[in-house]
Amino acid sequence: MMQIETRAIDLSDQTVSVAWWTGYSRHGVLNVTLPDIVQDLEIAAELVALRHLLFEEQVFDRVPSSSKGYSLKVSKGAIKKLVQGRSSKKHLLPYAAFLRQRMEGVHIDVSRNSEWVEMARDGDSRDITVSINDLDIHEYLDTPALGRIYITRHAVKRYEERHPGDEMSNPWRSLTTRLLNPNLIRVEIPRKALLHKAMRHGRADNVEAWGHPDSRFVYLVVADNGRKTLVTVFRKGASQGK
Structure with missing residues (x-):
């Protein structure tokens, strides 16, 4: 099972630092800068980080073609609700689109464990800027x-x-x-x-x-x-x- 864990750890204006962890050899922090109109920054940033890691960084050395074999541990219960279609935060649906479509059915747990965060801080740190044109529900x-x-x-x-x-x-x-x-x-x-x-x-x-x-x-x-x-x-x- 390919498992990735994410957690929003810092917030400064429109930039959220999201720690990520796939194990002792691959982990780090993504600094996600979002447009001014975005609400619920930490949830949006965690979703942006997950998509970036899976499809851009390809942290598992492949682009996922389905949800099979993947497991996500997220820090916000709202993420799971968005994927299940039970959230009132409809403005966040564009960020969760990849989990509701190409990775539909992916296993998601909400985790409070933060023991790995300090190690993630010592890993690679990268910046991501999201423009308004990047936001789409599909x-x-x-x-x-x-x-x-x-x-x-x-x-x-x-x-x-x-x-x-x-x-x-x-x-x-x-x-x-x-x-x-x-x-x-x-x-x-x-x-x-x-x-x-x-x-x-x-x-x-x-x-x-x-x-x-x-x-x-x-x-x-x-x-x-x-x-x-x-x-x-x-x-x-x-x-x-x-």
Whole structure:
């Protein structure tokens, strides 16, 4: 089991120092500077630090493709509530998006243990600055065919529901593997899907459908001001109402 422990230890203006620990050989402190508008700084910073360590620093020498084999020990119960969808702190959802999407189902414990913190202080110290443009409720993926695409949790759920065969062990990895196919192309949008999006969003001229000639899946994307968001996935010939 790959386990990482984090704890906010210092706060100065908009900068929070987050100690982290994976064991005696890898630990340190990340100094996370957040935008002025951010509330609940310590919770937000701890989430930023976790994401940075897992996906940027790759402290386990790999980029996680799922939650399997990972365990997080956090210092704030609010983090666990955010992931479970039981928190009233909706403004913090962008920070927890990676735990609710690509690492959905990850094991999280709230720990009060701080015996390791002094050792972490003596480890590597790095600075992270988060801009307002970094905050998003959806995870994104850089793809060869569509460019950068933001992926809604709804789309992942619809993909899982409409995937043929047995229950999937890792819907995120399966879906994103398909989206990384360089041979995806624009396809004709079914009239039913267009009508549904027009009724739901008031317009349908910004809707794109993508797919692969040899695949049964169609990926419905909303393009808005240069940003593409995958909103749902359906199978050719199936209902496109959701």
